[in-house]
Amino acid sequence: MAIVALADWLIVPDIGLLPLLALGPAFASVACDLRRTGMVGIVAVALCLPLSTQGPSGQYRLHVALTAIAGVTLASLVASAARTRHERRLADVRSVAEAAQRVLLRPVPRRAGPGLGVAVSYTSAVAEARIGGDLYEVVTHPRGVRVIVGDVQGKGLEAVETAAIVLGAFREAAYDELDLLGVVTRLENALSRRLTGEQFVTAVLAEVRDEDEIAIVNCGHPAPLIIRSDGGAEFAEPPEETPPLGLAWLKPEEPTVLVERFAEGDQILLYTDGIVEARDHGGAFYPLTDRVHLLTGPDPQTSLDTLRADLLKHVGRPLSDDAAMLLLRRSPAPLHPDP
Numbered sequence: 001m002a003i004v005a006l007a008d009w010l011i012v013p014d015i016g017l018l019p020l021l022a023l024g025p026a027f028a029s030v031a032c033d034l035r036r037t038g039m040v041g042i043v044a045v046a047l048c049l050p051l052s053t054q055g056p057s058g059q060y061r062l063h064v065a066l067t068a069i070a071g072v073t074l075a076s077l078v079a080s081a082a083r084t085r086h087e088r089r090l091a092d093v094r095s096v097a098e099a100a101q102r103v104l105l106r107p108v109p110r111r112a113g114p115g116l117g118v119a120v121s122y123t124s125a126v127a128e129a130r131i132g133g134d135l136y137e138v139v140t141h142p143r144g145v146r147v148i149v150g151d152v153q154g155k156g157l158e159a160v161e162t163a164a165i166v167l168g169a170f171r172e173a174a175y176d177e178l179d180l181l182g183v184v185t186r187l188e189n190a191l192s193r194r195l196t197g198e199q200f201v202t203a204v205l206a207e208v209r210d211e212d213e214i215a216i217v218n219c220g221h222p223a224p225l226i227i228r229s230d231g232g233a234e235f236a237e238p239p240e241e242t243p244p245l246g247l248a249w250l251k252p253e254e255p256t257v258l259v260e261r262f263a264e265g266d267q268i269l270l271y272t273d274g275i276v277e278a279r280d281h282g283g284a285f286y287p288l289t290d291r292v293h294l295l296t297g298p299d300p301q302t303s304l305d306t307l308r309a310d311l312l313k314h315v316g317r318p319l320s321d322d323a324a325m326l327l328l329r330r331s332p333a334p335l336h337p338d339p
Contacts, residue, residue, distance in 0.1 A: 001040075005047045018048050018065035022072035029076035029083070037080040041073030104164055108138040108326075110301065112145045115264070116208060117329040119300035121308045123274075124322050133159030134272045134324035135203075137167055139174035144210060146174040146183065149270035149326050150203030150221065150245075165194050166201055166245070180205050180217045181254055184245075191246045200246035204270050208328065214262035217255050220244035222273055225288065229265025233292045236260055236268070267295060267329045274323030278315050286314050300329045 001024040008017040021044040028040040048065045105122060112118050118138055133152035138145065148170050152159040166187060173186035183205060191201065202221040208214050216224060219242050223235040242255040262268065271288075278286040291310055297303035304327045311323065 001044055001047060005051060008051050018051055018062075019068035021048055021065065022068045025069070025073040025076040029080040032080060033084055034077060034080050037076050038073070041069065041076070044069045044073070104160065104167060105136065108136070109140070112138055112140050112328075113208070115331050116145060117300040117327075117331055119304040119327040119329075121304050121325040122323070123308065123312075123319055133163055134274065134322040135163040135167055136270075136324050136326045137170055137174075138326070139171060141175050143178075143207075145208040145328075146180070146205065147208075147270065147326060147328065148174075148203055148205050149272065149324060150201050151272040151274075151322070151324075152201050153199055153244075155322075162191075162195070162199070162201060165190055166203070170205075180207050180215055180257060184217055184219065184255060187245050188248050192248075195246045200244035202244040202273075206268070206270065206328075208262060208330075212261060212263045212330075214260050214268060214328075216258045216260065218242060218258070219255060220247075222271065222276055225269045225271075225292070226260060226262075227267040227269065227292050227295060229263070231293070231296075233289055262330055264330050267300075267327060269295070270326045270328075272322065272324045274319060274321035275311065275325060277321065278311060278319060278323065280314050281316055286311055295327065300327050303327070 001021050004017055004020045004023070011017070024044045025037055025041040028037040032040065045066065048062070048069060108118050108120050110118060120136055122134065122136070124134075133155055135150045135152070136148065138147045148166075150163070150166060152162045152166070154162075169187050169190035170183065173183040177183045177186060187203070200220070203219045204221045204224055205217045205219075206214055206224070216236050216238070218224075218236075218238040221244070223237045225233055226236055227233045236258060238256055238258055240256045241251075243250040276286060276288055280286075291307060294307045294310055295303045297306065304325060308323075308325070312319075
């Protein structure tokens with residue numbers, strides 16, 4: 001508005017730049033609240049009054065400018081009020097989503113048992129919701145540590161509801177069942193009572209044992225990546241394909257339990273397909289195996305955050321699918337553990 005007023009003062013008044021003062025309240029409605037938008041409209045009128053007296057057609061210029069400013073200010077007030085209501089509703093939705101996320105995806109412990117570091121990362125494709133169909137959980141029980149990372153078919157509230165069913169069943173079964181196959185059976189039974197048609201959930205379940213071993217059951221999910229202490233990396237591919245949870249009728253046999261060495265200094269990364277299927281602008285997939293060096297930092301969570309930042313840099317835009325990662329690192333057990 002200052003530029004318009006100065007231009008009208010220096011240039012021939014009859015050109016009629018004063019209606020451009022309405023740009024002030026128009027732009028104010030984009031970023032200001034109702035009160036400030038109205039104040040900007042008043043300032044525009046205050047600038048218009050002395051400038052309109054210049055030239056032989058001062059009254060005509062005044063009427064045209066005031067009409068334009070008044071009309072735009074009124075429309076800006078309506079737009080500002082609507083935008084403020086929308087922002088409040090969005091803030092309410094985000095607060096509810098954050099509360100749901102805290103219940104659904106609870107914070108995992110940084111250490112699960114002696115000598116086992118844990119880190120998680122979750123990026124929702126729906127930024128406003130902050131939650132989606134990917135899931136993870138870490139449960140410590142007397143026989144070791146059990147974890148799950150999964151991906152629900154579909155998106156939206158229905159996917160979130162299915163993820164809640166899986167996590168609720170896993171949290172109970174991980175304490176009660178003697179082995180991973182029993183946990184898988186419990187999850188399958190819980191889903192069979194809720195899912196209809198051909199809905200399913202891909203998941204990887206793992207159990208860290210005290211004997212420097214980790215047991216893995218893969219139900220149609222991307223294979224976890226094991227990073228050895230010497231820097232080597234390998235995928236823990238299941239010996240036989242197992243259908244996702246909810247489609248057990250495709251293969252009535254029990255899934256195969258894969259046992260891998262998991263010694264001191266080793267890490268295992270469980271993730272969803274939103275990681276390996278992320279593409280850059282040229283269509284190239286994210287090279288996960290080429291980025292394992294990013295996970296060699298002293299702190300597991302910092303290392304995983306570095307990997308997530310590299311993933312977002314590779315994509316260069318918001319992710320098209322939810323992306324969850326869970327990192328387990330076997331480190332030396334403390335000599336004097338905390339009570």
